Amino acid sequence: MYALLSSIPYWGQTxxxxxxxxxxxxxxxxxxxxxxxxxxMSFMQSRLGPMEAGPYGSMxxxxxxxxxxxxxxxxxxxxxSFVFKIAPLIVLSSTFLLVAVVPFGPDAWFTNFEAxxxxxxxxxxxxxxxxxxxGWSSANKYSLLGGLRAAGQLIAxxxxxxxxxxxxxxxxxxxxxxxxVVAQNAGSIFGWNGLGNPYLLTQxxxxxxxxxxxxxxxxxxxxxxxxxxxxxxxxxxxEYSGFRFLMFFIGEFATAxxxxxxxxxxxxxxxxxxxxxxxxxxxxxxxxxxxxxxxxIMLTKMLxxxxxxxxxxxxxxxxxxxxxxxxxxxxxxxxxLVNIMATSVLKVAF
Amino acid sequence: xxxxxxLFKGLGVTFGTMVETITHGANTVQYPHVKEAPPVRAxxxxxxxxxxxxxxxxxxxxxxxxxxxxxxxKELAPxxxxxxxxxxxxxxDRFDIDYALCMYCGICVEVxxxxxxxxSPEYEYSEPRIADLxxxxxxxxxxxxxxxxxPELEVGADKKGKK
Ligand code: SF4
Ligand code: SF4
Numbered sequence: 001m002y003a004l005l006s007s008i009p010y011w012g013q014t015x016x017x018x019x020x021x022x023x024x025x026x027x028x029x030x031x032x033x034x035x036x037x038x039x040x041m042s043f044m045q046s047r048l049g050p051m052e053a054g055p056y057g058s059m060x061x062x063x064x065x066x067x068x069x070x071x072x073x074x075x076x077x078x079x080x081s082f083v084f085k086i087a088p089l090i091v092l093s094s095t096f097l098l099v100a101v102v103p104f105g106p107d108a109w110f111t112n113f114e115a116x117x118x119x120x121x122x123x124x125x126x127x128x129x130x131x132x133x134x135g136w137s138s139a140n141k142y143s144l145l146g147g148l149r150a151a152g153q154l155i156a157x158x159x160x161x162x163x164x165x166x167x168x169x170x171x172x173x174x175x176x177x178x179x180x181v182v183a184q185n186a187g188s189i190f191g192w193n194g195l196g197n198p199y200l201l202t203q204x205x206x207x208x209x210x211x212x213x214x215x216x217x218x219x220x221x222x223x224x225x226x227x228x229x230x231x232x233x234x235x236x237x238x239e240y241s242g243f244r245f246l247m248f249f250i251g252e253f254a255t256a257x258x259x260x261x262x263x264x265x266x267x268x269x270x271x272x273x274x275x276x277x278x279x280x281x282x283x284x285x286x287x288x289x290x291x292x293x294x295x296x297i298m299l300t301k302m303l304x305x306x307x308x309x310x311x312x313x314x315x316x317x318x319x320x321x322x323x324x325x326x327x328x329x330x331x332x333x334x335x336x337l338v339n340i341m342a343t344s345v346l347k348v349a350f
Numbered sequence: 351x352x353x354x355x356x357l358f359k360g361l362g363v364t365f366g367t368m369v370e371t372i373t374h375g376a377n378t379v380q381y382p383h384v385k386e387a388p389p390v391r392a393x394x395x396x397x398x399x400x401x402x403x404x405x406x407x408x409x410x411x412x413x414x415x416x417x418x419x420x421x422x423x424k425e426l427a428p429x430x431x432x433x434x435x436x437x438x439x440x441x442x443d444r445f446d447i448d449y450a451l452c453m454y455c456g457i458c459v460e461v462x463x464x465x466x467x468x469x470s471p472e473y474e475y476s477e478p479r480i481a482d483l484x485x486x487x488x489x490x491x492x493x494x495x496x497x498x499x500x501p502e503l504e505v506g507a508d509k510k511g512k513k
Contacts, residue, residue: 043371044364047378315364316357 017110024099028257028302029250033061035303036310037253044314068249071242078139079239087137088240088247090130095254097123102261103178105271105294106286116177117169120262121162124217127255128154131226134248135236146235149321150226153216156328157223161213163336167206167343168199168266177265182283185272196274200267205339207267209332214259215309216328218252222316225324256306264301271298390498392471393454397493398445402466405440409458409467417451418458419444445487450480468497 008016038060042049050057075081101116103109113119128151135147169175172183187197200207216223227235237248264270271294272286280286319327379386388394405422421444426436459467470493477483 040368043368043376046367046371047376048371048380051380311361311364315360 021096021099021110024102024104025095025254025258026250028261028299028306029254030061031299031303032253032257032306032310034058036306040307040310041314044311065246068242068246071245073243074239074241076139076239080137080139083133083137084239085244087130087134088244088251090133091127092247092251092254094123094126094130095251095258097126098255098258099261101177102258102265102298103181103271104298105291106283107288108271108291108294109178112178113176115175117165117175117180117266120177121158121165124255124259125154125158127251131236134240138236138239140239142232143236143238146226146228146232146238149232150219150236152321153219153223153226153324153328156325157213157216157332160209160328160332160336161217163333163340164203164206164210164213165266167203167336167339170340170343170347171199171202177262177270178283181265181270181272184269185275186280186282188276196269196272196276198267198269203267203339203343205335206343207263209336209339210263210266211305211308212332214263215312216324218256218259218309220256220309220313222312222319223324224318225321228318256309257302260302260305260309261298263305264298268301268305270301271295273297388471388473390471391469392473393456393469394471394473395449395469395475395493396447396452396459396490397468397470397472397497398487398490399466399468399494400442400445400487400491402464403442403445403462404464404466405442406463408461408463412457412461414455414457415451415453417448419446419448442487445490446484447490448484449475450483468494470494470496471498472496 034057038049038057050060053059053063075084098120100110101113101120103112131150131154132147135143135145135150138144168180172180174180174183184198185196189195189197189201219226226232227237232238237245240248271290275281275286278287405420407420410416410418410420420442422440422442424438425441427439429436456469459469472493475483475485
């Protein structure tokens with residue numbers, strides 16, 4: 001596989017990577033919207049959701065995209081037009097940057113980055129800038145309020161997220177996402193290697209903190225104070241229409257998918273199956289069919305995690321702004337600090 | 351911490367509803383294919399019994415939206431008894447309700463002293479053009495057929511004025 005890739009000229013590789021990136025962002029986003037937003041949410045509210053466009057409404061998303069593309073691209077009179085127009089692009093580009101470090105198979109990765117975890121956490125906060133820009137440039141007080149709330153919330157929950165990941169990094173001894181996958185699948189629990197050593201078990205506290213922080217980073221209910229459609233009319237997105245709104249919309253669900261990918265890499269063993277099942281001992285023994293099977297395994301794990309995110313979203317009411325901040329600073333951060341301490345003590349002890 | 355069991359219970363409710371919808375079907379109906387029967391006394395549309403209306407204009411004046419339009423003229427009707435004077439009656443020329451404005455408050459139905467306005471459960475009268483929602487007395491009269499029969503009077507309700 002790798003030999004095959006290196007025989008292609010550089011521009012061809014770049015093209016392939018761009019294509020792969022687009023698929024890795026848009027396919028999960030579409031699946032999430034249809035499966036969870038259209039169907040699961042409807043079922044949880046005892047209705048059927050879209051049923052007319054295609055079998056069981058499966059073409060509904062295309063109809064929606066078509067509708068958005070037809071709409072006028074509105075620009076508020078007082079808006080800062082350049083900043084206003086570029087803001088959704090920045091939000092969406094942070095998603096694309098994020099997917100670049102996610103490994104989908106032994107050779108199926110976009111970049112094999114030594115400090116992958118660090119990079120992922122860094123670029124994921126770029127979207128805050130886009131959101132702040134959108135809120136500020138709209139010349140609308142609801143947008144501004146939404147943008148500021150988003151900034152406050154995303155910064156507050158960035159910290160527990162980073163601290164939760166530190167535990168994983170300490171245990172794996174590497175910041176490279178590929179190495180973290182290998183460490184989990186090649187690992188063993190007290191000498192028994194039938195399940196590998198998914199960090200879900202050893203870093204359970206970290207996993208819970210990470211998922212809560214992801215929920216807040218994605219501004220999904222109960223952490224949807226910044227977009228609060230019933231009081232802020234969707235906050236920073238109020239003034240957007242047509243294609244630019246579509247970008248925010250894709251960005252929201254694509255980021256959910258990518259964060260779920262990263263969570264599955266960090267805590268569920270990523271693309272791998274426990275190596276002992278096939279008698280592999282390291283990354284170099286892994287059969288090349290895993291380059292096809294790996295993405296599918298990742299997709300399954302991702303859908304499982306997004307199911308939890310969406311399930312929580314459809315079940316709970318919204319946090320108040322002060323509750324939200326207090327929860328981040330007084331509960332999540334101390335818990336994850338204790339988790340880091342315990343992990344490092346145990347790491348040294350064993 | 352005391353709230354944790356409640357949080358899980360909440361998740362259980364939504365999950366249970368999802369399973370129930372998948373196995374037993376939803377509580378909603380797929381509208382254009384399956385029609386829902388509205389409750390008999392649903393406030394769907396206002397029907398007019400033209401013969402009862404005396405164009406007294408009470409409904410027009412009490413409508414908060416000013417969306418009832420009445421025009422009429424006086425006519426001479428033949429006397430009731432032979433040798434009497436011809437009677438003056440109000441003839442209704444126009445009775446329109448603009449359903450684009452109506453907010454279904456029901457004040458007109460309540461206020462009508464001659465039992466000329468009724469609630470009908472009919473609900474399928476949407477129009478692609480908003481101006482077409484202005485319905486005239488012929489259309490309002492057609493809806494009379496869908497008006498349910500008046501409910502039984504309560505015991506003692508017919509002894510008007512007697513004590
Ligand atoms: S229901 Fe209310 S708003 Fe509608 S016509 Fe009667 S009085 Fe007017
Ligand atoms: S209140 Fe009744 S009788 Fe009077 S104009 Fe209206 S519908 Fe006719």
